[in-house]
Amino acid sequence: MDEPRNYLYISNMQPDRDTIRNYNLFGETSELxxxxxxxxxxxxxxxxxxxxxxxxxxxxxxxxLIEAGGGTADFDGREVALAPGTxxxxxxxxxxxxxxxxxxxxWVVTLTSDLLDNSLRSxxxxxxxxxxxxxxxCTPDLRRLIQRIFTEYDGQGFARAQVLRSQAGSLLGxxxxxxxxxxxxxxxxxxxxxxxxxxALVEEVFRERNPVADYAARLAVSPTHLNRIVRQATxxxxxxxxxxxxxxxxxxxxxxxxxxxxxxGYELGYNDPxxxxxxxxxxxxxPPRVFRQRMERGG
Numbered sequence: 001m002d003e004p005r006n007y008l009y010i011s012n013m014q015p016d017r018d019t020i021r022n023y024n025l026f027g028e029t030s031e032l033x034x035x036x037x038x039x040x041x042x043x044x045x046x047x048x049x050x051x052x053x054x055x056x057x058x059x060x061x062x063x064x065l066i067e068a069g070g071g072t073a074d075f076d077g078r079e080v081a082l083a084p085g086t087x088x089x090x091x092x093x094x095x096x097x098x099x100x101x102x103x104x105x106x107w108v109v110t111l112t113s114d115l116l117d118n119s120l121r122s123x124x125x126x127x128x129x130x131x132x133x134x135x136x137x138c139t140p141d142l143r144r145l146i147q148r149i150f151t152e153y154d155g156q157g158f159a160r161a162q163v164l165r166s167q168a169g170s171l172l173g174x175x176x177x178x179x180x181x182x183x184x185x186x187x188x189x190x191x192x193x194x195x196x197x198x199x200a201l202v203e204e205v206f207r208e209r210n211p212v213a214d215y216a217a218r219l220a221v222s223p224t225h226l227n228r229i230v231r232q233a234t235x236x237x238x239x240x241x242x243x244x245x246x247x248x249x250x251x252x253x254x255x256x257x258x259x260x261x262x263x264x265g266y267e268l269g270y271n272d273p274x275x276x277x278x279x280x281x282x283x284x285x286x287p288p289r290v291f292r293q294r295m296e297r298g299g
Contacts, residue, residue, distance in 0.1 A: 034153075035115070035160075035161050035164040035165055035168070036109060036110060036111055036115070036149065036153065036164050036168055037109075037110040038107065038108070038109055038110075038149060038150050038153040038154075039107075039108050040105070040106065040107055040108070041064065041066070041100065041104055041105060041106040041107065041108060042103070042104065042105055042106075044108075045098075045100050045104065050071070050099065050100040050101070050102050050104065051097075051098070051099050051100075052097050052098045052099075053097050054074055054095050054096065054097035054255070054256055055095065055096070055097065056092075056093055056094055056095045056096065057090075057092055057093070058092060058093060059092055059112055059113045059114075060092055060110050060111070060112060060113070061089075061090065061091050061092050061110070061111045061112075061113065061116055061130070062088075062089075062090045062108060062109070062110045062111075063087070063088065063089055063090075063108070063109045063110075063111075063146070063171060063175060064087070064088040064090070064106060064107070064108050064109075065086070065087050065088070065106050065107045065138050065142070065143060065146050066082050066083065066084055066085065066086045066087075066088070066104065066105075066106045066138075067084060067085075067105045067106045067107070068084050068103075068104065068105040068106070069084065069100060069101045069102075069103055069104025069105055069106075070082045070083045070084060070086075070100070070101050070104060071098060071099045071100035071101045071104060072098070072099050073088065073096060073097070073098055073099075073133075073135065074095075074096060074097040074098070074099075075090075075094065075095070075096050075133040076094065076095050076096075076133070076248060076251075076252055077095075077251055077252065077255050077295075080135055082098075082100075082135065085137060085138050086135050086136070086137065086138060087135070087136050087137070087138035087139075087142055087175065087178060088133075088134070088135050089130060089133065089134045089135075089136075089175050089179070090133050091130060091131055091132065091133065092113050094132070094133050095252055095256060096133060107146050107147075107150060109146060109149055109150075109168075109171060111168050111171075111172075115165070115168055116130075116172065119165075119168065119169045119172055120172065125176075126172060126173065126176045128196050128199075129175075129176040129179045129180065130172065130175065130176060130179075134175075134179055136175075136178045136179055136181070136182055137178070137182070138178070139174065139177075139178050139181075141174055142171075142174045142175065142178055145167065145170055145171055145174055146171070148167060149164065149167045149168070149171065152164055152167060192229055192232070192233060194219065194221065194225075194226070194229045195229050195230060195232075195233045197219055198215060198219060198226060198229070198230060198238065198241075199241070201215055201218060201219065202215070202241060202242055202245050203245070206242060206245040206246055206249070206268075207246075207249075207267070207268055207269045208269060209246070209268075209269040209270075210242075211239075212226065212227065212237075212238045212239050212242070215238065215242070216238075223238075226238050243279075243283060244283075246268055246269075246279075247279075247280065247283040247284065249268060250264055250268060250276075250280055250288070251284070251291070253267065254288055254291055254292045254295065255292075255295050261273060261276065261277060261280075261287075261288035261289060261292075262276075264276070264288065265277070276288075
């Protein structure tokens with residue numbers, strides 16, 4: 001294996017469980033050894049006994065296509081079955097893991113966040129669709145494109161880099177198109193510009209535990225209007241989405257780190273550990289300690 005491509009296999013994993021694992025393929029620098037990275041599922045899975053513990057990539061977006069075999073994916077603690085013909089989109093920063101059936105075949109195409117930023121334009125509606133982990137039936141066009149990307153990646157033709165960049169842009173578009181094809185009406189409502197801005201703001205400041213009125217002020221709308229848009233998109237008030245984001249982060253930290261419940265509460269803006277435990281129990285049905293024990297026993 002040549003030196004630039006071997007460099008792609010270097011991982012910078014955290015040595016303990018105080019933080020969620022980050023795999024820094026490409027070295028996480030601006031000096032990339034290639035435009036994209038391609039490898040088959042079996043190439044790396046065989047080395048790791050077909051199991052990838054939950055981790056996240058800080059600046060990489062991955063697309064997978066299951067050709068044969070299957071298994072399960074873990075997206076932020078949510079288990080998803082993988083069957084042949086499944087296309088998978090894993091955005092940067094999202095915790096994910098895989099358990100593949102031995103002998104599973106397929107492809108993995110990895111893009112940098114910089115490449116996505118240069119390819120996606122605001123207002124076109126692709127970025128929201130690609131912002132969450134998704135599994136969709138792979139379309140024939142998407143499958144053919146991934147095969148062409150692999151062929152170009154393995155070759156040394158003139159203008160290879162430009163062709164790969166163009167193909168990567170098409171991959172983003174075809175994946176977004178496949179996601180839209182299976183979206184329901186409720187999901188379509190999630191693409192309202194105000195709702196997307198609200199989601200982005202929640203992601204940015206959820207640890208501050210601000211009230212809905214503060215979010216509305218930052219978005220230059222009334223709390224009533226913000227709640228109406230959020231209800232149209234989700235059927236729930238804006239406060240529920242804020243609380244859900246806090247609970248999702250709490251669950252992730254309980255599953256993927258060794259931090260105690262009190263430490264997690266402080267990380268999420270709760271000065272009173274008992275208050276955090278009550279909020280967590282109200283949202284999940286069990287206190288943090290019991291939740292972690294269940295996860296350690298396998299559910």
